Amino acid sequence: MFACLHVPDFPVQAALLPETQDAREGLRQSPIAVFDGPASLPKIIALNGPARHMGIEAGMTRLQVETCGGVLLRKRSEADENFAQAELLECANAFSPTVESTCSGTVILDLAGTEKLFGALEDTAQKLAESAMERGFHAHVAVASNPDTAFYAALASAGITLIPAGDEADRLARLRISLLPITPDMLETLESWGIRTFQSLAALPEAPLTERLGQDGLYLQRLARGQIMRPLVPSGESPHFVETHEFDDPVETLESLSFIVNRLLQQACSRLTAHALSTNELRLILNLDVRQVRAGKDGEEYKHEWKLPVPTQDRSVLFTLVRLDLEKQTFSAPVKKVTVEVVPAKPRAIQGNLFAPPSPEAEQLEITLARIRGVVGSSDEDGLSRVGSPELVDTHQPDSFRVRPFSSSASTNSATVVPAIALRVFRPAQETSVERTGEAPHLVRLGRKYRRVLAASGPWCSSGNWWKETWVREEWDVALKTTAGIGFYRIYLDRLRDRWFVEGIFD
């Protein structure tokens, strides 16, 4: 058996979905119309029952409806409709693994084998309607032995409709043939024959119908009889966790933006939880309301991406990361659209090691690192990260290193601990002046004062990177007499620039 979940006036119900439940129920009693089209002549594309009672019809212009007064007008939002369709699919996915997204506002699900989980078909249909209601939809539910019969029954009948096998033709009899996927020419032909309902189409003899309308005519007749049995085309693509909100008026304050971002993240995390997934990658896109748009560019946008070391479903962690980043940013224009995308990943299923050293909590670590980056910055002048774990580069060039992201899942170290004299590096190296006696340095300037060299070890010559940024240096380790005692410094002569530098102190 197959069930069809159909949301009537889908654009209207989708437009109300972002509202709170109480506000939504209140608005349903009011006349609402959704308009779309060019700004010069927007037309009504969908409306609810109270609006129909006022005499408003689809196709009327916005101006005509406004003259009626008392009708709440909403602009059609593709993002809202996509979100509503995703919600509808999720609702159906909770009942069956095979769900087809038939069209906007309609899904069909295969109920075969679900009796043990949800009980009789009546109960399943009731639960499906209740689940849709919890998600904010007033939906029609129809259950039939084939998908198309369930589809047309749900399209035409409000509430819950159950069609037993064999009764399809009788239950669909009164529907108008305009509901069928029929071409305008064929519709005109059938109407000229006086065929206006499913019943009259189903009663026509098959052979003469095929002679006149071909296989398409026969297919339509079988649809009207409820005899077409086709497999469902499941929405096999992996769920896309993108949430978008477009502001009616562009926002400038962080509070307004944060409120919406928080809501979008909440929605994304709820969907992740429903799919038993987590995320380890978060993307934020802010479209700015730039007045003077450059040629070929549709405004400016701000993008940021976070890659988390461990997957999470925790909305507060994601929101804190976004908030910390937004606090640092200044935008040239107000924000008109927010898009949040979370990349699904399998949840972390790992048991803590009793013998592992205590480590920073993985979820909170990202927030800690983001806070630290907020204080010291993300990277230095050379593009090296300011926060992370040090990593040596495979080169002989002195002071070459990388800073890779810090993770709380660190590996153990097999290196032996050997106390040794450490070098304190001056970054960047301090330029200095050196006086030599023969080859060895005799006086070295530290700050403003010249210091006498007590002993010197060198020169240690090195060069490299001739294919890129060549370096050639002559290195000396010198003992300098200072007011505080003896300082052991490393100095070097940059032979390419013929200038002396103090690289660091042995401390």
Added chain:
Amino acid sequence: MGAALLKAQIEQHIPSAFAVHQRKGDGNIPTGIAEIDNAVRGVPLRALTEICGSDLASSGKTSLLVSLLAQASQDRFCALVDASDAFDPETGRTAGINPSRLLWVRCGKSKAKLRPLEQAFKVADILLQSSGFGLIAVDLSGIAERVVRRIPLSSWFRFSRVIEKQAAALVFIEQEPHATSCAGLVLRISTEPKVFSGNLLTQLNLEVEVMRSWGKKPVRSERSEFCLPTQWA
């Protein structure tokens, strides 16, 4: 009325009036230098430690810090807040630091336009709030002494109170001690003059003075000498 009687009467009404705050002794992190570990059993957990030494002359304070990080990173996660961005990763590797367990925070120019000292203190604060690090080292030795001296005592006191509640060690590397009684351990380290062997620097002879230690009372300075080889010796 005797003092003992008076004390007993007061304690009847206010039991904690004469109670002495007992600090939790919760272990130490060895420094990896036997002489220091023998003298003070390493750097105490749940306490603030100051390691002091001259900035102009070689004192050995950075070597002690690197050795401490190498020891601690074997079984703990460590954080190094580098106010003057002076840590040398090559030295760290030679000393045996596990780089994957070291969070290195390099202070410097940032959009927030904070001075390195302010950055270092803010980062230390953030790290203290997020538990999980067994050793938090803040290297202030590149900051001018007159600037560090202006840090109010309340900041040191706050750090000392926060670290008391965590099974971690908080170590400051400075030119002079500033935390006074807030510090659980204060070490001053300096070098002996004779260092060169032939034409090559092979080792430094160091002297460490224990200026303050909660572990040993009454407090008095203790000195011990040792030598550290250079990386190529």
